[in-house]
Amino acid sequence: xxxxxxxxxxxxxxxxxxTARRLVDRIVAAxxxxxxxxxxxxxxxxxxxVLKAVNDLPDRDAVDWSAVHIWWGDERFVxxxxxxxxxxxxxxxxxxxxxxxPARVHQLPARDGTFGDDPDAAARWYESExxxxxxxxxxxxxxxxxxxxxxxxxxxxxxxxxxxxxxQGIVCAVRDCPKPPPTRVSMTFRALVDTSTEVWMMTTGAGxxxxxxxxxxxxxxxxxxxxxxxxxxxTLWLVDTAAAQDLSPAE
Ligand code: 6PG
Numbered sequence: 068x069x070x071x072x073x074x075x076x077x078x079x080x081x082x083x084x085x086t087a088r089r090l091v092d093r094i095v096a097a098x099x100x101x102x103x104x105x106x107x108x109x110x111x112x113x114x115x116x117v118l119k120a121v122n123d124l125p126d127r128d129a130v131d132w133s134a135v136h137i138w139w140g141d142e143r144f145v146x147x148x149x150x151x152x153x154x155x156x157x158x159x160x161x162x163x164x165x166x167x168x169p170a171r172v173h174q175l176p177a178r179d180g181t182f183g184d185d186p187d188a189a190a191r192w193y194e195s196e197x198x199x200x201x202x203x204x205x206x207x208x209x210x211x212x213x214x215x216x217x218x219x220x221x222x223x224x225x226x227x228x229x230x231x232x233x234x235q236g237i238v239c240a241v242r243d244c245p246k247p248p249p250t251r252v253s254m255t256f257r258a259l260v261d262t263s264t265e266v267w268m269m270t271t272g273a274g275x276x277x278x279x280x281x282x283x284x285x286x287x288x289x290x291x292x293x294x295x296x297x298x299x300x301x302t303l304w305l306v307d308t309a310a311a312q313d314l315s316p317a318e
Pocket of ligand 1 (some may be wrong): 095109110111112113114215216218222223224246247248269270271
């Protein structure tokens with residue numbers, strides 16, 4: 068039975084340190100059990116901070132990084148070298164410093180790549196990549212799916228009441244985002260719900276408190292997308308005290 072748990076840290080620094088530790092432990096456990104591991108990364112300050120903290124862990128190489136499959140829940144549809152890209156930030160924070168296998172680093176296409184200025188084609192291609200790595204299904208099994216969330220409740224690039232929140236594909240193009248850059252490519256709920264052993268919703272700061280409360284309480288995912296993603300084993304809300312301030316004591 069899948070559970071929803073909230074873990075509250077004193078501040079952002081404590082959260083990223085503990086989450087880095089948790090990530091290394093989860094990957095090591097997955098590799099011990101099956102020989103491989105598959106994780107989904109997120110952008111944002113918290114997600115980037117966690118990767119940087121993993122890089123700084125003395126035992127980060129307890130992980131066989133060459134055997135880790137790495138995916139992204141969403142990406143800004145900009146040039147491949149743009150520092151706005153989640154994958155560029157992840158490389159700088161961690162991936163360039165550990166021995167990942169380039170064939171297992173599944174980045175989303177860029178605007179100056181094979182598909183040019185066509186985010187729909189980019190989305191279709193990422194769907195085919197996911198399906199190719201899946202064991203007969205549409206999406207491979209992920210051990211950990213990490214996500215951030217916005218003050219208005221978006222997660223990945225699924226914004227409240229947007230077409231992406233209704234999309235029935237696995238990956239979709241996102242246009243006219245309320246937050247720049249306006250064009251992105253995002254996993255949809257079909258890729259974010261019941262595809263991962265654990266989903267980690269990670270955020271800090273009082274500005275996120277209402278979105279956290281709605282997400283933890285299981286609000287309607289169309290208007291609060293952060294309420295949608297679910298792990299098959301658990302959905303963990305990893306937040307600091309400020310982001311937890313609108314939760315009731317029982318949560
Ligand atoms: C974006 C951002 C955004 C971010 C969340 C969480 O796509 O424009 O990356 O989705 O991930 O707002 O950000 P923080 O971790 O910085 O709170």
